[in-house]
Amino acid sequence: xxxxxxxxxxxxxxxxxxxxxxxxxxxxxxxxxxxxxxxxxxxxxxxxxxxxxxxxxxxxxxxxxxxxxxxxxxxxxxxxxxxxxxxxxxxxxxxxxxxxxxxxxxxxxxxxxxxxxxxxxxxxxxxxxxxxxxxxxxxxxxxxxxxxxxxxxxxxxxxxxxxxxxxxxxxxxxxxxxxxxxxxxxxxxxxxxxxxxxxxxxxxxxxxxxxxxxxxxxxxxxxxxxxxxxxxxxxxxxxxxxxxxxxxxxxxxxxxxxxxxxxxxxxxxxxxxxxxxxxxxxxxxxxxxxxxxxxxxxxxxxxxxxxxxxxxxxxxxxxxxxxxxx
Amino acid sequence: xxxxxxxxxxxxxxxxxxxxxxxxxxxxxxxxxxxxxxxxxxxxxxxxxxxxxxxxxxxxxxxxxxxxxxxxxxxxxxxxxxxxxxxxxxxxxxxxxxxxxxxxxxxxxxxxxxxxxxxxxxxxxxxxxxxxxxxxxxxxxxxxxxxxxxxxxxxxxxxxxxxxxxxxxxxxxxxxxxxxxxxxxxxxxxxxxxxxxxxxxxxxxxxxxxxxxxxxxxxxxxxxxxxxxxxxxxxxxxxxxxxxxxxxxxxxxxxxxxxxxxxxxxxxxxxxxxxxxxxxxxxxxxxxxxxxxxxxxxxxxxxxxxxxxxxxxxxxxxx
Numbered sequence: 001x002x003x004x005x006x007x008x009x010x011x012x013x014x015x016x017x018x019x020x021x022x023x024x025x026x027x028x029x030x031x032x033x034x035x036x037x038x039x040x041x042x043x044x045x046x047x048x049x050x051x052x053x054x055x056x057x058x059x060x061x062x063x064x065x066x067x068x069x070x071x072x073x074x075x076x077x078x079x080x081x082x083x084x085x086x087x088x089x090x091x092x093x094x095x096x097x098x099x100x101x102x103x104x105x106x107x108x109x110x111x112x113x114x115x116x117x118x119x120x121x122x123x124x125x126x127x128x129x130x131x132x133x134x135x136x137x138x139x140x141x142x143x144x145x146x147x148x149x150x151x152x153x154x155x156x157x158x159x160x161x162x163x164x165x166x167x168x169x170x171x172x173x174x175x176x177x178x179x180x181x182x183x184x185x186x187x188x189x190x191x192x193x194x195x196x197x198x199x200x201x202x203x204x205x206x207x208x209x210x211x212x213x214x215x216x217x218x219x220x221x222x223x224x225x226x227x228x229x230x231x232x233x234x235x236x237x238x239x240x241x242x243x244x245x246x247x248x249x250x251x252x253x254x255x256x257x258x259x260x261x262x263x264x265x266x267x268x269x270x271x272x273x274x275x276x277x278x279x280x281x282x283x284x285x286x287x288x289x290x291x292x293x294x295x296x297x298x299x300x301x302x303x304x305x306x307x308x309x310x311x312x313x314x315x316x317x318x319x320x321x322x323x324x325x326x
Numbered sequence: 327x328x329x330x331x332x333x334x335x336x337x338x339x340x341x342x343x344x345x346x347x348x349x350x351x352x353x354x355x356x357x358x359x360x361x362x363x364x365x366x367x368x369x370x371x372x373x374x375x376x377x378x379x380x381x382x383x384x385x386x387x388x389x390x391x392x393x394x395x396x397x398x399x400x401x402x403x404x405x406x407x408x409x410x411x412x413x414x415x416x417x418x419x420x421x422x423x424x425x426x427x428x429x430x431x432x433x434x435x436x437x438x439x440x441x442x443x444x445x446x447x448x449x450x451x452x453x454x455x456x457x458x459x460x461x462x463x464x465x466x467x468x469x470x471x472x473x474x475x476x477x478x479x480x481x482x483x484x485x486x487x488x489x490x491x492x493x494x495x496x497x498x499x500x501x502x503x504x505x506x507x508x509x510x511x512x513x514x515x516x517x518x519x520x521x522x523x524x525x526x527x528x529x530x531x532x533x534x535x536x537x538x539x540x541x542x543x544x545x546x547x548x549x550x551x552x553x554x555x556x557x558x559x560x561x562x563x564x565x566x567x568x569x570x571x572x573x574x575x576x577x578x579x580x581x582x583x584x585x586x587x588x589x590x591x592x593x594x595x596x597x598x599x600x601x602x603x604x605x606x607x608x609x610x611x612x613x614x615x616x617x618x619x620x621x622x623x624x625x626x627x628x629x630x631x632x633x634x635x636x637x638x639x640x641x642x643x644x645x
Contacts, residue, residue, distance in 0.1 A: 076450065127634045132394065132450050133577070133587050137633075140574045140626030147619030246619075254458050257451065267448060299469075303462030306455040313447050 092155020117227020165239020202269025340584020
């Protein structure tokens with residue numbers, strides 16, 4: 001490919017330092033919320049509590065990582081809800097007594113998530129359909145299939161899987177270490193070609209294409225990774241709930257986008273902060289604890305997460321405007 | 327003259343195609359399933375299609391303008407729940423409850439519209455957030471309800487058969503007529519198509535884009551409210567969460583009806599056909615003894631297939 005002489009880019013000006021400063025919003029919000037709970041429950045700041053909170057937050061963290069990757073590429077994945085539903089119902093009906101059979105199924109489910117995501121990406125790219133429309137449709141289809149497999153929450157999860165999910169090593173839940181694993185994944189992901197291609201695509205798709213990024217595999221890769229993380233989320237959920245549910249995933253769709261947005265990731269693509277997204281997931285989880293601790297009715301936590309999402313996006317817009325005029 | 331007619335057909339091929347499919351589908355099903363075409367069953371089908379048709383009316387306007395409304399489920403639910411909770415089964419209270427709930431529905435639409443058109447928040451995000459906020463507020467205010475029973479007047483209004491069709495269906499027809507007039511014969515309709523097609527050109531033409539878009543969200547909110555009342559009347563009570571299937575259904579009806587999900591192209595009459603097609607398909611479920619899960623699968627496939635085909639058409643034309 002001959003390099004373009006001039007790229008007619010609307011982002012001609014080098015990004016000002018303003019856009020590189022990590023946005024402190026999720027960390028400040030988290031600090032405030034944790035402080036609020038600690039006033040009523042001094043034991044909140046302890047390792048035991050850290051384990052508990054991480055357990056609460058980990059499912060959202062998993063699905064948020066995937067969502068962040070897709071949003072980074074300039075898209076959106078609503079079907080994570082469906083993938084989670086399907087994963088939990090299949091786990092609850094297929095894991096059986098555990099052992100090797102279960103391990104095979106765990107791998108199968110992860111592959112299934114990957115494959116579903118790949119299909120999403122292929123349809124978005126090949127049929128030039130809007131991500132929202134495609135993933136809305138696949139969300140619907142997957143939820144329908146989940147309902148067929150397991151009409152009401154239930155099923156059975158083998159004890160071995162449950163105890164694996166609740167293991168601690170040296171006092172720390174294995175999922176706290178899971179966080180470390182995610183961090184390692186992200187660092188390597190952002191350095192590798194796929195990660196860079198995804199970011200380039202989300203930033204300016206024409207420029208990325210002209211610069212040699214192969215768009216179709218990149219899009220497919222982004223959605224496939226998202227599906228993979230959604231499946232992982234479903235698997236994690238089964239260790240906590242002990243069963244499967246054809247509707248449990250639906251409550252994760254908005255929060256995954258909200259956590260990503262609160263974390264400072266631009267919803268139009270091109271810039272993502274994993275640390276921010278994880279902090280965002282913690283924020284949404286701790287809100288639940290705040291609501292519970294202060295005796296506020298449970299429903300306020302979803303209201304607040306909706307409000308936070310709007311605020312985060314709005315602030316993001318403001319930043320965008322500011323640094324265009326700055 | 328012949329050229330004009332041809333152009334009209336080509337422009338409306340999506341809508342016409344949808345009606346063709348609806349007719350063929352209905353005929354095919356009736357041929358194989360006895361009783362599907364009976365008068366009573368047709369009335370039932372039309373009434374259940376009316377619910378989808380009414381929410382899809384709002385969704386049509388929003389999509390034509392280039393947006394999406396994901397707040398339909400809980401706007402619908404809010405109107406329904408608040409009405410039953412405040413009326414406590416009596417009709418007299420409707421006098422003040424109806425304006426209240428419709429005001430609320432319009433307000434939700436207004437907030438959506440302002441967020442999208444003025445604060446530039448993505449419609450998906452804005453309406454998704456409003457849906458969730460609506461859910462929280464309804465649950466907060468009204469779970470552990472005093473009453474979920476529908477006021478008798480509403481039940482009557484929706485179900486009573488007048489001139490062969492339930493009033494609910496007449497309501498839908500009336501709304502369809504209003505929508506058609508708005509889209510095809512008023513300045514608002516022309517502006518809406520312009521805004522959905524091309525922002526820049528609309529702005530240069532002096533159209534108030536924000537006002538047009540906001541209006542579509544208000545229409546959608548009000549339609550969701552109407553559908554909520556109709557549904558309450560039909561079932562006899564309101565329940566939390568019964569609005570959820572209508573999100574997928576409304577988008578599917580609009581897509582199947584030939585409108586472009588990118589905006590600027592399509593018509594509510596197409597959505598009507600889309601609603602009918604979906605209702606025929608889902609009406610098969612109990613007959614074929616298929617579980618509820620198939621409903622969502624049908625909606626999802628309908629969206630993928632129709633938008634996919636439409637896109638393939640588009641690319642062949644562009645190539």
